[in-house]
Amino acid sequence: MMRSLYAGVSGMQNHQTRMDVIGNNVANVNTTGFKRGRVNFQDMISQQLSGAAKPNEEKGGVNPKEVGLGMSIASIDTIFNQGNLQSTGVSTDIAIQGNGFFILKNGEETFYSRAGTFGVDEEGTLVNPANGFRVQGWMARELNGEMVLNTAGTPEDLIIPIGQKDPAKATTNVDFSCNLNKNTPIIAEGASDSDIAKATWGTETKIYDSFGNEHILSVSFTRVPETDNQWLATVNVDLENAAETNTRIGFENTDGVTNQFVVTFDNLGRLQAVSDSSDRTSNPEGEIQLIASYTVPGANPDADGNPARQTMNINLGTIGSMKNTITQSASSSSTKAFYQDGYTLGYLDNFKIDSSGIITGVYSNGTTRTIGQIGMASFTNQGGLEKAGDNTYVASNNSGLANISTSGIAGKGTLLSGALEMSNVDLTEQMTDMIITQRGFQANSKTIQTSDTLLETVLGLKR
Numbered sequence: 121m122m123r124s125l126y127a128g129v130s131g132m133q134n135h136q137t138r139m140d141v142i143g144n145n146v147a148n149v150n151t152t153g154f155k156r157g158r159v160n161f162q163d164m165i166s167q168q169l170s171g172a173a174k175p176n177e178e179k180g181g182v183n184p185k186e187v188g189l190g191m192s193i194a195s196i197d198t199i200f201n202q203g204n205l206q207s208t209g210v211s212t213d214i215a216i217q218g219n220g221f222f223i224l225k226n227g228e229e230t231f232y233s234r235a236g237t238f239g240v241d242e243e244g245t246l247v248n249p250a251n252g253f254r255v256q257g258w259m260a261r262e263l264n265g266e267m268v269l270n271t272a273g274t275p276e277d278l279i280i281p282i283g284q285k286d287p288a289k290a291t292t293n294v295d296f297s298c299n300l301n302k303n304t305p306i307i308a309e310g311a312s313d314s315d316i317a318k319a320t321w322g323t324e325t326k327i328y329d330s331f332g333n334e335h336i337l338s339v340s341f342t343r344v345p346e347t348d349n350q351w352l353a354t355v356n357v358d359l360e361n362a363a364e365t366n367t368r369i370g371f372e373n374t375d376g377v378t379n380q381f382v383v384t385f386d387n388l389g390r391l392q393a394v395s396d397s398s399d400r401t402s403n404p405e406g407e408i409q410l411i412a413s414y415t416v417p418g419a420n421p422d423a424d425g426n427p428a429r430q431t432m433n434i435n436l437g438t439i440g441s442m443k444n445t446i447t448q449s450a451s452s453s454s455t456k457a458f459y460q461d462g463y464t465l466g467y468l469d470n471f472k473i474d475s476s477g478i479i480t481g482v483y484s485n486g487t488t489r490t491i492g493q494i495g496m497a498s499f500t501n502q503g504g505l506e507k508a509g510d511n512t513y514v515a516s517n518n519s520g521l522a523n524i525s526t527s528g529i530a531g532k533g534t535l536l537s538g539a540l541e542m543s544n545v546d547l548t549e550q551m552t553d554m555i556i557t558q559r560g561f562q563a564n565s566k567t568i569q570t571s572d573t574l575l576e577t578v579l580g581l582k583r
Contacts, residue, residue, distance in 0.1 A: 130190030130247040131564030153235030153542040162194035203544040218533020220496040223251035235511035265488040288332025291462030321453040328462030357414040370396035385448040408436040473537040497522040
């Protein structure tokens with residue numbers, strides 16, 4: 121009699137726990153990145169009234185007689201199914217599509233989260249603004265003029281320096297890719313200015329000195345008389361002040377050369393050779409690179425009192441190639457210098473985060489620069505993580521160690537900036553579970569009431 125009472129009590133207590141979990145699920149139906157819980161039941165140990173007996177020659181076997189003593193909770197699981205993604209338009213909101221967790225730091229404590237509601241604090245650190253936990257990843261370091269990410273290193277705080285200066289950079293490379301019309305007339309002696317203009321093809325592009333001042337690099341091409349496939353190129357920086365800038369161009373250095381060089385094409389219109397004014401000629405194959413120099417206005421003279429000069433590489437393309445190279449074809453002269461790497465002083469105005477978690481800074485001078493990359497963690501058994509509140513988890517003895525790497529590595533998902541992962545709670549499922557749990561609780565209460573009635577009947581036998 122008393123067994124049924126305690127069985128009913130265990131049923132009511134554990135159904136109450138299940139109701140607590142369901143209530144928590146429903147309460148977090150709109151919590152960003154929340155993962156619902158699930159309660160699993162199991163029966164408790166049974167009291168054996170008689171054991172099993174195996175069959176013999178006279179009679180068959182006998183099954184054991186056991187009375188169950190109630191039920192208990194087998195597990196409370198966290199279900200890490202993907203939640204729906206909601207667009208927010210906020211660049212610092214990040215959703216994980218697939219497996220993985222963000223890595224957050226609070227002092228020396230490490231937390232993991234699916235909620236990507238991040239922002240930038242006063243110092244530019246990427247944080248969870250609700251609790252100040254710092255998002256972990258890898259900051260880019262400058263190496264040989266390029267920003268490099270060492271994702272094999274220990275994760276660190278990510279700092280986005282809004283308003284940071286991007287120093288002016290002098291132009292060091294200019295790439296040309298233009299076509300020179302094979303049918304351009306050759307300039308005759310005594311030709312008029314209009315005839316000279318018709319026979320000349322000029323290109324212009326902006327370049328920058330070490331101060332970030334803008335200059336115009338001009339290169340004009342004219343057919344060389346008494347030749348079929350040669351053009352004379354004249355280079356000037358700020359043509360209107362050509363005497364002041366004193367442009368020179370040549371191979372290896374600009375000593376003893378003028379501002380002119382000669383381009384030779386083969387019968388297919390491909391670049392064949394280049395020679396400077398000192399008759400130094402390019403290699404018979406490979407890329408053609410000339411060195412140009414000019415006087416920088418307003419710069420301090422060198423130790424010998426000579427005007428400061430700035431050098432840059434003029435890249436004409438590859439011998440025998442038609443791609444990104446100067447060519448000669450019977451079609452209109454076209455295009456110009458298509459690339460130069462200089463720029464003026466700029467400030468970090470904005471940043472963007474791609475699907476790999478790479479943070480790219482956008483500067484007011486039109487340049488972009490890699491700032492860092494968001495790190496991600498995965499676990500052998502993510503169900504073994506312990507909830508730590510604030511939409512965070514911590515590793516446990518059964519979760520395994522965190523596998524930290526970038527997005528898309530070791531089964532990790534991708535990141536989506538400007539969106540958040542919603543709760544994976546299904547209200548329809550939770551309401552159904554709530555009804556089932558309520559009925560289970562009521563049924564167990566009836567077990568206690570009925571057992572009490574039976575006890576009352578037993579107590580009434582003495583009357």
